[in-house]
Amino acid sequence: MTKSPRQRKLTGATYEISTGCGCVYVTCNDQDGQLFEVFAKLGKSGGCGSAIMEGLGRSISIGLRSGVDPADLVKTLQGIQCHRPPSCVDAVAKAVLEHVYSVEK
Numbered sequence: 001m002t003k004s005p006r007q008r009k010l011t012g013a014t015y016e017i018s019t020g021c022g023c024v025y026v027t028c029n030d031q032d033g034q035l036f037e038v039f040a041k042l043g044k045s046g047g048c049g050s051a052i053m054e055g056l057g058r059s060i061s062i063g064l065r066s067g068v069d070p071a072d073l074v075k076t077l078q079g080i081q082c083h084r085p086p087s088c089v090d091a092v093a094k095a096v097l098e099h100v101y102s103v104e105k
């Protein structure tokens, strides 16, 4: 599958979602009307949690650019638990769900 090159300027939305791990900010940017990239940031910086959130966003983005269906990403990430519910990973799934399918959970 070919990866589309990123246009210089993309627009999207940033979702603030409170989780058991603190606030998670998930930015969903679109290109040509399709979700193109996701950035996930844990409110408190430093540590493995924020590194993993950043890596998760990058992995999602590379998947999207290679044609992965956002619905499959949501299904894969939904329900993953961490120390206190709702989980930070679930927050990423929620943001994608709301952004792409206008479903608020």
Ligand SMILES: [Zn+2]
Pocket: 020, 021, 049, 082, 083, 087, 088, 089
């Ligand atoms: Zn967490």
